[in-house]
Amino acid sequence: MKKTILKQYARLIAAEGGKVQKGQDVMIRASVEQPEFVRMVAEECYRCGARRVTVDWEYQPLSKLHLKACSLATLSQVPPWELARLEYQVDQLPVRIYLESDDPDGLRGINQTKNTKASQARYKVIKPYRDAMENKYQWCIAAVPGAAWAKKVFPGESRARAVEKLWEKILYTSRVSEGNDPVEAWEAHNRDLAARCAHLNGLQLASLEYRSSNGTDLRVGLISDALFMGGCEQVLGRDVFFNPNIPTEEVFTSPQKGAAEGIVYSSKPLSYRGELIENFSVRFENGRAVEVHAEKGEALLREMLAMDEGAAYLGECALVPFESPVNQSGVLFYNTLFDENAACHLALGHGFTNVLRNFEQYTLQECYEKGINESMIHVDFMIGTRDLSITGVTRDGSRVPVFENGTWAF
Secondary structure: OOHHHHHHHHHHHHHHHOOOOOOOEEEEEEEOOOHHHHHHHHHHHHHOOOOEEEEEEEOHHHHHHHHHHOOHHHHHOOOHHHHHHHHHHHHHOOEEEEEEOOOOOOOOOOOHHHHHHHHHHHHHHHHHHHHHHOOOOOEEEEEOOOHHHHHHHOOOOOHHHHHHHHHHHHHHHOOOOOOOOHHHHHHHHHHHHHHHHHHHHHOOEEEEEEEOOOOOEEEEEEOOOEOOEEOOEEOOOOOOEEOOEOOOOOEEEOEEEEEEEEEEEOOOOEEEOOEEEEEEEEEEEOOEEEEEEEEEOHHHHHHHHOOOHHHHEEEEEEEOOOOOHHHHOOOOOOOHHHHOOOOOEEEEEOOOHHHEOOHHHOOHHHHHHOOOOOOOOEEEEEOOOOOOEEEEEEOOOOEEEEEEOOEEOO
């Protein structure tokens, strides 16, 4: 891939994704496979005025080794140096940039029960720090092709050619191309998403009804003072707008906890904790997932739903047209960042407090009391199909088409 194009992508991540401001610290998390591109992103962060850029290097095979070799007690610990880092993040609110490139099957074979218990124990310690930072800093998730990931997506290609082809798809879906200013393209894209949000927010919707020929028949209640959002987000109390996901095609909101009834079927595989869950269904009663089935990964799906009390409730409803650039790419990415932007999706677990009108006036507990779900997980799974219909029911009982044949009805 041409370095000029990669530099454009790096600029997009720093300037539009993370929206790095002068004097801010930046923390990048990336694989050891990606030193050259990480250097490009760091360079663009400094061009934006970053004070210091720190990189946390990861290597998935080493993570797998730790999970196998360490005891549950060791994995459950949050050592003093990690607490000090969390305190620094609460104090400085650095921009966080995550560059995904892991193998979707890279953690297959680990003891997921041990992994779950360790995560639960660590979450109790980490949660107060996370709560203290919520909505107060910029962050961006983007992707770089890892060799194993590329071979998963393009199994018939050589490793080098698979990586090149995955680069092409990542850049296409991220609106990066020769002769095109990706920052300008994203500003236009954000305006389109904002217009769709404004239309939906004007409808005063009380619920969404999902139906598809694959068997999906689901009704989800909405919070009366929650908004639909999409594209860029604003840092709490500051005139700074950033793009948390590159790419993104979704318009989303967080539904009313406890107000989901019916069944929904997945339309794409879900990569969760380094393993795939495929061809699954989830049935809801009183908002809670009470029954699940999967052709592959059912035990892992059940582990996910048992992470905590909120893991079995919905935290997000996201609307994505079936003809999105990700779907038009013709590729199944086996990566949630991309596949969730190929078609409509739902998320189990934590909801977004910033969808509430005047959310800054409420405490976190008050946001949860209004119906935002609380959980240690937030896992998106894809449900969009070519024939998916979504009907909105307004507060006065009127029925309004939102999606027809997998795409916007307006």
